[in-house]
Amino acid sequence: MSLNLEKSTWKRVAFGDVVRNLNITVKDPAVEGIDRVIAMEHLNPGELRINRWGSIEDGTTFTRRVKPGQTLFGKRRAYQRKAAYAEFDAITSGDILVFEADPGQLLPDFLPFLVQSDGFYDHALGTSAGSLSPRTNWRDLSNYEFDLPPLGEQQRLADLLWAMERHRAELDGQVLAIETALQRFLADAFRAAPGPQIKIVDLCTDVIGGIWGSPEGEAEVDVLALGPRVYADGATQLATDGSPVRSVSRRQAQARLVRDGDIILERSGGSPSQPVGRVVIAQGELSPCIPTDFQRLLRPNREVVEPHFLFWRLRHDWMAGVTRDYSKKTTNITNLSVKDYLARSIAVPSIADQTYLLGRVTSFEDTLTSVAEESSKLDVLRRSLHDEIFGGAE
Structure with missing residues (x-):
């Protein structure tokens, strides 16, 4: 599909010539009838709609006002591509810039797509400063030039x-x-x-710990080491794309190489909003790969349980929050007590x-x-x- 755009009538402008950066503060949001708070965590990368927010009743130090029709842009860690279109009144973080289009030159409905564009983000990244939490600023963003229809x-x-x-x-x-x-x-x-109640561990022929191994080429066998990315985006089937190459002994590889039907259980990781204990299942032929330290490989006994049946039971339990009862937090990392978790009995x-x-x-x-x-x-x-x-x- 092509729009066949005729750009000869488009005008070259600077962002600051057609957009204002607003910093209107509100001392008492409740008096203004505002009950919502928008923080950086409420903006989803690449999504214009704001579907989550906080409540003024929970308390906030934010004072910057947002009105419907304005475009929000996360100036901190711009590589996260957090931009959104406001559809309600709110108070927002100082790390979020509030843009308002000059309607005589730029339509408010068109502005959020401009802010989402690669050119704008490249400019934002190129003008960001700071190592741990880089930020861009309005002065630099206002100089961004583009062709305006x-x-x-x-x-x-x-x-x-x-x-x-x-x-x-x-x-x-x-x-x-x-x-x-x-x-x-x-x-x-x-x-x-x-069916009978059987312990999960007894439904497996093997429960095998993972290893990290050595740098590529230093041991006998080079394999892909499965990391947390295998669980990304709610994946159910194991994919090895992007997994790093590590080196292990032949004996270590022989015991841990993932086979069709194996289940890879997350032993360490998670967050307050995402409990530890995610699972993916191997299906078909895979490049030689092994679980790493924070995982366990479960090999179902096909004589008593279909691998996918056990997988879906474990995935369901994770989604239902069962793993929270078998996990503990060390520093900022949540660990699953695999032994206790697999000692549970389920109907088979x-x-x-x-x-x-x-x-x-x-x-x-x-x-x-x-x-x-x-x-x-x-x-x-x-x-x-x-x-x-x-x-x-x-």
Whole structure:
């Protein structure tokens, strides 16, 4: 899809010529009828909609006012690409700049997409200073130059981009609804599952600890070492992309090389909002890889349990927060008591009943895959349009 833009009528401007950086403070938000707080953690990278916020009632030191129609930009760690469009009154952090478009030159609805563009972020990154928490500033951002379409063209482009943004949000909503339905199905299925109660550890032929190994080439065998990224974005299937190469002895590799059907359990990690104990399952042929120190490799006994049945039980338990009862915090790291966690007993139906349940799960997965494919195509199109309009993909 091409917009066939005629840019000869576009005007070269500086950001500060068409946008104001507002710093209007509010002493008592409650008096102003403001009850929401927007902090950096409430802005999701790459998402224009603000779906989370804090409450004034919980207390805040923020004083900067936000009004609907303004665009927010996280000036701290600009590489996180946190920009959003305000749709309600709020108070925000000093690390968030509040932009207001000059409506005679730049439409407020068009501004957030400009701020999302690669060119703007490259400029923000290039003007950031500081090592641990780099920040850019308004003075430097105001000097950013870009080609600005006429107002009528801005409206046409903004309508198109917002339509795509709404569709992306709808797809995200569909994913959430399907995942919620799957979790409810699993909860009901596991609660009513017939069969004997068997300890999880007894459903495995092996429970193997991970190792970090040595730098590449220093030992007998080079393998991929699985890190926390294997659990990223709610992954269910193990992918080794981006895993570092480490070197181990042949004996260490022989015991730990991941096979089809193995489950990789997270032993250490997590956060207050994300409990430790995530799992992924290996499927098909993989590059030679091993779990690392903060993981455990579970090898299901296929004579009594289908690997995917055990995987979905463990994933369900993690999502339901069961792992919190078996974890403890050391400094800022949460560790799972694997021995106690695997000593739990669960109902294990017949292989036939397990297979039937997995068939139901597959229907959920197929639907999720379909939505993900549509979302991926939309993202490609969106990036293409950003490239055509702003000279660089988002």
